Amino acid sequence: MKVFVAIGTRPEAIKLAPVVAALRPKADVVVATTGQHPRLAVGALADFGIVPDLALPPIEGRPSLAQLTASMTAVLDLALVGQKPDWVVVQGDTNSAFAAGLAAYYRSIPVAHVEAGLRTGNLAMPFPEEGNRQMLARIARWHFAPTVRAAANLVSEGVDRTRVVMSGNTVVDAVALARAGRREEDWKALDAALALPDGPLVLVSCHRRENRGQTLLDICSAIRRLAARYPLHRLVLPMHPEPDVRTVFQVELAGVDNVFLREPFGYVETLHALDRCDLVLTDSGGLQEEVATYRKPVVVMRDQTERPEGIEAGFASLAGRDPDRIVSEVSGWLDDPQRRARLAGVANPYGDGSASRRIAETLLVSD
Structure with missing residues (x-):
């Protein structure tokens, strides 16, 4: 065959x-x-x-x-x-x-x-x-x-x-396959290679077509507000290669001390960031699934999601695209460590x- x-x-x-x-x-x-x-x-x-x-x-x-x-x-x-x-x-x-x-x-x-x-x-x-x-x-x-x-x-x-x-x-299989055979020191070496800052991390990802234009500017406003509210957290944002997205991030988030703009991560680098972070803020589909393997919360910057299983299991919060609600949903997770800790006992809804x-x-x- x-x-x-x-x-x-x-x-x-x-x-x-x-x-x-x-x-x-x-x-x-x-x-x-x-x-x-x-x-x-x-x-x-x-x-x-x-x-x-x-x-x-x-x-x-x-x-x-x-x-x-x-x-x-x-x-x-x-x-x-x-x-x-x-x-x-x-x-x-x-x-x-x-x-x-x-x-x-x-x-x-x-x-x-x-x-x-x-x-x-x-x-x-x-x-x-x-x-x-x-x-x-x-x-x-x-x-x-x-x-x-x-x-x-x-x-x-x-x-x-x-x-x-x-x-x-198959994303559950992919996480296991990518992690197989890698030693603890291999993962630690990624901190230096990626120049990930010390301190608690929030992983940010945004690229959807429906989130461009004014909506993307609103999302940048929410990111700035979160950076100010949580100065000890490092908001790490691997930028999508699409110029309409990259340029907005580079202009709107320049000079924010605890926002770190990065080139796109490889998959192993992404898994390492998921392992280290407290929370994911995204409009991505795949990240909504991958966080469940790591038992981490995800705030989804979309009005609708085709992955409601994550919401029902308790991993995901649907924030929409309003900056006030985005800030509120992220704060609900970051201000409540016990809520995040409870995810450790939740079954992966994706297989x-x-x-x-x-x-x-x-x-x-x-x-």
């Missing part, structure tokens, strides 16, 4: 790395980077000892979403003709995942969708991710749902329940670390 694994972004690389590892002993696996965020994707794969077998041309300039998707679909189409895979595996809700799924569909190659079934029900939030994952659900052959709720979403939309597998989330094995076993016996 030949499996073509399409990876365009850092989160895709992280969540598909353990799937690649599970498939490779028994299948011919072609790992292809789509060109969407090649440097970040390749760097994340390297943290798992994976080198892409096929690197498609990087996307130049700043194309529109339509241009990005059209360009990747065309190049992926040629790659699929050359590779002739039995399956195409995509993950999540990116333009890369949708383009690879569409190219495979047009060539009548079955698609396996990892992390299927997440929904906000609002095509505008997150944009364009909600649309991408809903469209993928129409063309995928296998739907690997990370939670019971995600599986139920798919069935309620008319997806054949025999093609839905409640696999668990048991066997998702990749379940996915591989399903694909290997598929027609």
